[in-house]
Amino acid sequence: xxxxxxxxxxxxxxxxxxxxxxxxxxxxxxxxxxxxxxxxxxxxxxxxxxxxxxxxxxxxxxxxxxxxxxxxxxxxxxxxxxxxxxxxxxxxxxxxxxxxxxxxxxxxxxxxxxxxxxxxxxxxxxxxxxxxxxxxxxxxxxxxxxxxxxxxxxxxxxxxxxxxxxxxxxxxxxxxxxxxxxxxxxxxxxxxxxxxxxxxxxxxxxxxxxxxxxxxxxxxxxxxxxxxxxxxxxxxxxxxxxxxxxxxxxxxxxxxxxxxxxxxxxxxxxxxxxxxxxxxxxxxxxxxxxxxxxxxxxxxxxxxxxxxxxxxxxxxxxxxxxxxxxxxxxxxxxxxxxxxxxxxxxxxxxxxxxxxxxxxxxxxxxxxxxxxxxxxxxxxxxxxx
Amino acid sequence: xxxxxxxxxxxxxxxxxxxxxxxxxxxxxxxxxxxxxxxxxxxxxxxxxxxxxxxxxxxxxxxxxxxxxxxxxxxxxxxxxxxxxxxxxxxxxxxxxxxxxxxxxxxxxxxxxxxxxxxxxxxxxxxxxxxxxxxxxxxxxxxxxxxxxxxxxxxxxxxxxxxxxxxxxxxxxxxxxxxxxxxxxxxxxxxxxxxxxxxxxxxxxxxxxxxxxxxxxxxxxxxxxxxxxxxxxxxxxxxxxxxxxxxxxxxxxxxxxxxxxxxxxxxxxxxxxxxxxxxxxxxxxxxxxxxxxxxxxxxxxxxxxxxxxxxxxxxxxxxxxxxxxxxxxxxxxxxxxxxxxxxxxxxxxxxxxxxxxxxxxxxxxxxxxxxxxxxxxxxxxxxxxxxxxxxxxxxxxxxxxxxxxxxxxxxxxxxxxxxxxxxx
Numbered sequence: 001x002x003x004x005x006x007x008x009x010x011x012x013x014x015x016x017x018x019x020x021x022x023x024x025x026x027x028x029x030x031x032x033x034x035x036x037x038x039x040x041x042x043x044x045x046x047x048x049x050x051x052x053x054x055x056x057x058x059x060x061x062x063x064x065x066x067x068x069x070x071x072x073x074x075x076x077x078x079x080x081x082x083x084x085x086x087x088x089x090x091x092x093x094x095x096x097x098x099x100x101x102x103x104x105x106x107x108x109x110x111x112x113x114x115x116x117x118x119x120x121x122x123x124x125x126x127x128x129x130x131x132x133x134x135x136x137x138x139x140x141x142x143x144x145x146x147x148x149x150x151x152x153x154x155x156x157x158x159x160x161x162x163x164x165x166x167x168x169x170x171x172x173x174x175x176x177x178x179x180x181x182x183x184x185x186x187x188x189x190x191x192x193x194x195x196x197x198x199x200x201x202x203x204x205x206x207x208x209x210x211x212x213x214x215x216x217x218x219x220x221x222x223x224x225x226x227x228x229x230x231x232x233x234x235x236x237x238x239x240x241x242x243x244x245x246x247x248x249x250x251x252x253x254x255x256x257x258x259x260x261x262x263x264x265x266x267x268x269x270x271x272x273x274x275x276x277x278x279x280x281x282x283x284x285x286x287x288x289x290x291x292x293x294x295x296x297x298x299x300x301x302x303x304x305x306x307x308x309x310x311x312x313x314x315x316x317x318x319x320x321x322x323x324x325x326x327x328x329x330x331x332x333x334x335x336x337x338x339x340x341x342x343x344x345x346x347x348x349x350x351x352x353x354x355x356x357x358x359x360x361x362x363x364x365x366x367x368x369x370x371x372x373x374x375x376x377x378x379x380x381x382x383x384x385x
Numbered sequence: 386x387x388x389x390x391x392x393x394x395x396x397x398x399x400x401x402x403x404x405x406x407x408x409x410x411x412x413x414x415x416x417x418x419x420x421x422x423x424x425x426x427x428x429x430x431x432x433x434x435x436x437x438x439x440x441x442x443x444x445x446x447x448x449x450x451x452x453x454x455x456x457x458x459x460x461x462x463x464x465x466x467x468x469x470x471x472x473x474x475x476x477x478x479x480x481x482x483x484x485x486x487x488x489x490x491x492x493x494x495x496x497x498x499x500x501x502x503x504x505x506x507x508x509x510x511x512x513x514x515x516x517x518x519x520x521x522x523x524x525x526x527x528x529x530x531x532x533x534x535x536x537x538x539x540x541x542x543x544x545x546x547x548x549x550x551x552x553x554x555x556x557x558x559x560x561x562x563x564x565x566x567x568x569x570x571x572x573x574x575x576x577x578x579x580x581x582x583x584x585x586x587x588x589x590x591x592x593x594x595x596x597x598x599x600x601x602x603x604x605x606x607x608x609x610x611x612x613x614x615x616x617x618x619x620x621x622x623x624x625x626x627x628x629x630x631x632x633x634x635x636x637x638x639x640x641x642x643x644x645x646x647x648x649x650x651x652x653x654x655x656x657x658x659x660x661x662x663x664x665x666x667x668x669x670x671x672x673x674x675x676x677x678x679x680x681x682x683x684x685x686x687x688x689x690x691x692x693x694x695x696x697x698x699x700x701x702x703x704x705x706x707x708x709x710x711x712x713x714x715x716x717x718x719x720x721x722x723x724x725x726x727x728x729x730x731x732x733x734x735x736x737x738x739x740x741x742x743x744x745x746x747x748x749x750x751x752x753x754x755x756x757x758x759x760x761x762x763x764x765x766x767x768x769x770x771x772x773x774x775x776x777x778x779x780x781x782x783x784x785x786x787x788x789x790x791x792x793x794x795x796x797x798x799x800x801x802x803x804x805x806x807x808x809x
Contacts, residue, residue, distance in 0.1 A: 093769040180529035292718035343497035
C-alpha cells in the first residue's frame, strides 16, 4: 500500500509540476534558459589583443622595435604611442587602454653601456584578466627584445650562438594547462556554475510548490507520499542535470565527458539532496512566492564559497566547514572532477557520500516534521491510498 | 495634487480633505512599518539578513591574497640544485608543497583527488644540463579548471624559476671571470618591472569583495522592490494600501482611482523602508571595507556612497516596476533573478566587456550594475577625476526617478483594475 502511495505521489507530483506554470518555468525551463544565458558573455573564451599604450621617451631604434614587437604580440594591441605619461593615464581612466609600458629616455644608451634599463609596465590591477594579459604580453615582448640584445652581445664576445641562447635562461619553465587546455574563461566558470543553476532553480521551484501545498493545507503527508514527491522532484532534477552534462557542455564545447557513468551517479545523489533541501525550505516558509524572496541572493555567496573561483584554503576555517551545508559545494567538487577532469568514482566518494547522507538525513527530518497530524482526523492531509 | 479628485462614490470623511504628498508619504510609510513589525521575516530581508550576507562576503575574502596553495613536486633529478628549487618553492608565500611524488601519474591522481592545484616536475638531467651550460627544464602542470588559483601558482613558480636562473647565471659568469659588479648589472639587458597602477597588491578583498557587495545589494534591492509592491497585488490589498495612504475611496469592486502624484508618494512611502535598510547596510560595508580596513581609496568615497544609495534606489524601483508591469509577484521575482543574479557575470569585472560578443555586451551595458561598478572602480581604485565618473553619477539617480515615475503611472492602472489582482 505504501508502495502504491509512493508511485501515485510520484505521478501526481510530476503532473502537478507540469500544470503549475510557476513551478514548470522554474524547474524545467529556467535551467535550459540559463544554460544559454550564462555562458553568453564568455562566448569568446579568451582575451586577445588588449589595447595598451607605449609611452616612448627614448625615440630610438630600440624603442621602435619594442612598439613593433608589442603590436605583433597576440596579447596586446598598441592603441597609442605617446611621449607623455599623463595622456596614457587619462586614456586608462577613459577605458581606452588597459595598461602601458614606459620606455625611459636613454633606454637604448643604457642598454648599450650595460647599465640597468628597466621598462616599467603599468597595468590596471582592478581587472584581473586585463592585468594578467598586459603583464604576460609585455613580459614576453621585452623578454624577446632583451634576449636579442643579449645574444648579440654574447656572440660579439665570442660565445657560440646556441650556448649564448641557453645560458640566458638556465631554468626554463613550461606551463601545461590540464583539464582546460585552452585556458578558456567560460570553460572554467560555466561547468561549475551549472551545478549552482541546477540547485537554485530546482530548490526554489520545489519550495514554491511546497509553499502552495502548505497554503492549501495539503503539505503534510506520510513518509511514503513524501518519498514519491521527492522522487518526482529528483526526476526533474535529473532531467536538468542531463541537459547540462549531456547537451549544454557539448554545445558550448567545454571540457566534458571525463567519466559519464560517474557523472550519472553524481546526479543520482545530487538531485535528491537538492530536492529534499527545497522541500524543507518550502515547508518552513509555507508561502508560494517567499522562496524566491529569501533564496535569490544566495547564489552569489554560494558560488564563491564552493571553492572553484576562490581557493578553499583562503577561506576562514569556519567557512571551510560551513560551506558543505549547500549541496552545490559537494556537487561542484564532484562534477568538476568527474566531468572535466575524468577522475575515477573513488576519488569523489567523499563528496558523493556527503550528498547521499544529506538526502537521507534531510528526508528523515522532512518526513517526520511534515508527517500527518492526527492521521485520519484532519481534513486536507494527503494519506497513502 | 488632489487625491480626492478621482471619482470615488464611497469616500469616507477622511478622504474629503485635500491631500499633500508628504502626508501621503507619511501614511504609506506608517502602514508599511506596521506591516514589517508584524512580519519579522520580511523585515529581516531588508535589515539583518543583508547585513549578515554582506559580512559573509567580506569575511570570505578577508585573507586578501591567497597564500600557501598546495602543489606537488616530482623530482626526477635528485640533485642539490633540484632540492634548492624545491626549497625556494616552499619558501614562496603563495605556495606550499603538499606532496612529493615519485611519478607524474601519482601526482596527477593527487590532483584528481583535489589534494593539489599543480605539479612541478623537475626533469632527470635538470642539474647536469644546467652545469653543461644548456637549459634545465621544469614543467608546471596546473589545473586550469581552477582559473584564479592556476594564475597565482603560475606566477609564483615563474618568479622562483627566474630567481634561480639569475643565481645560476651569475655564478656561471663569475666562474668565467667576469667582475661580480658587471654581472649583477647586465644579467638582463632590459628588465620589465611590473607595476599594477591600481590595486597594486592585487588584493582580492578590495577587488572582489568590494565588487560583490553592491552586486548582492542589487539582487536584494530588486527583490525587495518586487516583494513590497507585488505582495499587495497578490494579496489584493492594493486598494487598502492606497486608500490608507491617500485617503481615496474605493469603488464597489475594490479599485482605487488616484492621480499620479499621490500614487508616487504612496509608492515612495512604501519603498522608503527597503531603501533605508539596504542603503544603511551598503554604506556600513563601504566604510568598513575602506576606512575600517585601513584602505584609503584615491578617489572620492563620499561620492561613491551617494552613487551606491542611488543605485540601491534604482534596484528597488526596478523591482516595483517589474511587479506592476507583470501584475504578478512570482513573475516579478523571477525577473529579479534573471536581471540581477547574473549581473556580476555580465559586468566586466570577471571577463572584460570588450571581449564579450556584441549582443552580450549590449545586454551588459543595459544593466545598471555594469555602470555602477565601473564608477566604483574608477573612484575607489583608479583614482580617476570625478569628471570621468560624472555621467554615471547623473544617470543613476535620474534612472531611479524615471523608473519611479513609470511605477507611479503603472500603479494608477493596476489600482483601477481590481479584477486583475491576486495573480499567483
